[in-house]
Amino acid sequence: MAYKLKEVTIRTNNSEEGMKGIGELWEAIVSGELPLLFDSQHEFQQGVSPVSRYSSYSSDESGDYDLTVMAVTADFFEKIEVAVSKGLYKKYDEEDENGDIGACTRRAWEKVWQQQKAGDINRSFTEDYESTVPVEYTKDGKAHCYLYIAIQ
Structure with a gap:
């Protein structure tokens, strides 16, 4: 049975380490390791685009926030x-x-x-x-x- 994610969220920030984590998240999405754009059988999901949502800010862009990549x-x-x-x-x-x-x-x-x-x-x-x-x-x-x- 194939499955797909609708979204995936990490808690991060704009530090060097945070940017590295964001890059790793995107690599997992693009490679299909996280089945957001592809299903678990590595079939591309037609009509779906990835969008990043930034939310749950602890303060402003200098603090922690949730980064959610959504399939829209x-x-x-x-x-x-x-x-x-x-x-x-x-x-x-x-x-x-x-x-x-x-x-x-x-x-x-x-x-x-x-x-x-x-x-x-x-x-x-x-x-x-x-x-x-x-x-x-x-x-x-x-x-x-x-x-x-x-x-x-």
């Missing part, structure tokens, strides 16, 4: 866009022409932190979402990172 369908993106239109979230969209998903993700988060430090946004630190799209899955040949940051 297209309706997730429709719902989060509605939340953006209502002013509950601010959307950040970064891309990298060289296909470096890590580079565009770093730029997106750095923009959030700069705007936060400047007082341009007031984060609520409830639930934030990140969707990264590798170049292999884009029509424009660029890697993309979409952040949805909960604001007050």
Whole structure:
């Protein structure tokens, strides 16, 4: 009998050790060791995208938080866009022409932190979402990172 996970959560932070743990989590997901994008029989789950949810912040981005990688369908993106239109979230969209998903993700988060430090946004630190799209899955040949940051 094949099975699949809907989500997997770790408690982490933005330290070097925390970043290493996040990398290990993603490696287990991409390899199929954790059956989130693939079922336990290593069959790819069509129509499913991985999205990271950041929640249960102990303070702000300098403290511990829960990182949950969820397997979502297209309706997730429709719902989060509605939340953006209502002013509950601010959307950040970064891309990298060289296909470096890590580079565009770093730029997106750095923009959030700069705007936060400047007082341009007031984060609520409830639930934030990140969707990264590798170049292999884009029509424009660029890697993309979409952040949805909960604001007050």
